[in-house]
Amino acid sequence: MANRRNSRLSGEMQRVISEIIRTELKDPRLSELTSVTDVHVTExxxxxxxxxxxxxxxxxxxxxxxxxxxxxxxxxGKRIKMRIIPELIFEKDDSIEKGIYMSSLINKVIEEEASRKVEDESDDE
Known part of the structure; x- marks a missing residue:
């Protein structure tokens, strides 16, 4: 039960933090294209x-x-009714970059395989 509550709380905090960053923060150092990809709350x-x-x-x-x-x-604390407001730890999420890198590796292997197949067909002739 605590795990389900924890995941619901994480989702709600993700939504609220995204909204706060988008509408409330006016810091010029903050990038326009900032998104909260995930929130993990400890037990x-x-x-x-x-x-x-x-x-x-x-x-x-x-x-x-x-x-x-x-x-x-x-x-x-104002938007979510909680007794304890968690201490926030901000971390860079590089899963998108890792996904793009993996996709490029897969495409490279597919291209090499296709060129090898073409070479094999030309050798057969």
Whole structure:
């Protein structure tokens, strides 16, 4: 039961943090194309890892979020009824880059296989 509650809380926090970043934060270091890809809340609800995907300068965006951590946490407390508001830990989510890299590797192997097949057919003639 706690696991289901934890996943529901993570989803709700992801939605709320995304909304706060999009509408409330006015820091110029914050990239326009910043999205919250996932939130993992610990079992004791003390910490929440917030995974951020950024198109642009990742370091300055993470710095801006780090400096606004108290404000974001206070807003979470206003919008979600919780006894304990988790401490936020912002981390860069590089799963999109890893996916693009894996896709390029797969495409490279497919192209090599196709060129090998063409060479084999020309050798048969």
């Amino acid at each position: 004791d609800l003390k910490f929440a890892k917030v995974f951020i995907s950024v198109y642009g300068d990742t370091k300055s965006t993470l710095d801006a979020l780090q400096s606004a951590k108290g404000f974001i946490r206070r807003e979470i």
